[in-house]
Amino acid sequence: MARHRFARRASARRKLSPARLSPRDVLHVGSGGLRSRPLRVVLSALGIAIGIATMISVVGVSASSQEQLMRRLDRLGTDMLVASPGESMFAGEDVKLPKNAAGKVGRIDGVEEAGATGTVDTTVRRNDKLPEEESGGITVQAASQELLKVVRGKTASGRWLNGANGRYPAVVLGDVAAQRLGVGQAGAQVWLGDRYFTVVGILAPLPLAPELERSALVGWDAAERLLDFDGHPTSVYERSTDDSVSDVRGLLAPTIDPENPQDVKVTDPSAKLQAKAASEGAFNSLLLGLGGIALLVGGVGVANTMIISVLERRYEIGLRRSLGAACGQIRIQFVTESLLLSGLGGAVGVVLGAAATGVFAHVDGLPWVVPLWSVAGGFGATLVIGTLAGLYPAVRAARLSPTLALHAA
């Protein structure tokens, strides 16, 4: 019976073409060398892992900082504009906004709220014993009642100016101003102009209006009555619906000063924050470069490991050739091994990098963001490196004469 089997085979099949290995077999053959030398696998994958982890965490940390700024920007909104007197065309001439500027702005279509501040030419000190020069960089400003709503501010302590206290010597301090004056809570007294004012409130930080953080705000009436304020606003703040922002932008100057619209300067405070977010998002290229170098060194390590692996396994190569492996199949075996090696390093690196970003974000109170493109890019880079590092050793292995390989044992 057996004889029959041999006889039948001899006459059959006159065409020869090597069988293809299934993907699973390729994986099986490619991982064989790794399974037998786990320590070497760990060490050479580590180089790749460190490189990828560095790059992922550099990108992750800057993305996390950016995300935090973007979230804050979302909260504050990008629908606020500020109008202030611009430079006059004639040198030396003071440009002033009309007294009723805020009221006019409030009537523009789409504007939801408008408020104003006007700089008062006086100083604020902790008490009257201090010299006038020690103003601490704090400006005194008259503020309309609507202002707080427009800038979406909150009081950290006490209350905002209202119809009642706005007429009396009452002051609301921005958070920086309060700090500089050493006022921790509403209820204290500060020397403002030529009398003591009662601090009725302290504001929480205002990222969109940092100038107000450094101000002592007095009610409009009180400023005119007690501090010789001329009633001309120096900044008009307005907030409009999202889709009317650009229309309002064009209308602001002509509305405030129809005769000399060029004298009115319109600014968008959220633009500054946006620029800051963009610059936070630009990651540190020095660190990224370091990560790249680590990755390169890791790739060299993988190539080195692969060359040693090929040298050590010459007999296996000879054996596989005798079992019927074609050159291409030997090549793909070693490229697969290299790919698995660096892919393993890449996967570990992604996890480490994401974890490092997580720790950093947690410590700094940032949201934890690891951009998908950085993970995909990092992992893709390891696959490219794995292929490149494995190609030369694999070609060498495939070119090895089967008889020489068999003699090596």
Next chain:
Amino acid sequence: MTRVVGLTGVTKEYAGGVTALRDVDLDIEQGELVGIVGPSGSGKSTLLHIVGTLDRPTSGSVEIAGFDVAALSDRELSALRARHVGFVFQAFHLVPGISAQDNVAEGLLYSGLPRAERRRRAAEALERVGLADRARHRPHELSGGQKQRVAIARAVVGDPELLLADEPTGALDSASGESVMELLHDLGAAGATIAVITHDTEVADRLPRRVRLRDGAVVEDVREDVRERVPGDARAGA
């Protein structure tokens, strides 16, 4: 009878002027059990490599299982080895850490058969070499003779036309060597074509046909069967 190996005027020279084989003619018919004998340096290994299509001759023609080797590309030669030639080496060369059955199945890796089928045939081949009960054992749990029998199972699992054994008893004690040779005899009796390369005359003397090499040339080709000792006469008398 079908000719499995046909060497005509095969010469192999290596770079540096070493001539390993000189004008060798060798035919091996299907079902023959041939010993290729000679001292070391006589060209045995070179002959094995050329017959096994691992190497090409400098001149002369080689026909294996009906294929003219000179006309085949590397890919085609690989396929020829995968389907028609089985190798057994002196040092077994089993893959450490995987079972005997998986080692035998490696012999079919490049045959294009699906994995389950490879494992099924491997179990069958182990049964043929009398190691069915050792299928789950890993190489380090096997004796030398058992390892070589696993290696033989790996070589025959694809039912090759030709089985080449390079010093199959070289690394074994005499009792194990005995059992391995018995197995080869059994396979030969079942119809396999086998060439055993050896420098051990004791092993060679028990094979039905012996080809003796010296300095790269065939100096003797004898068959145990008296009728075939002088092939020309035997055919004339028939």
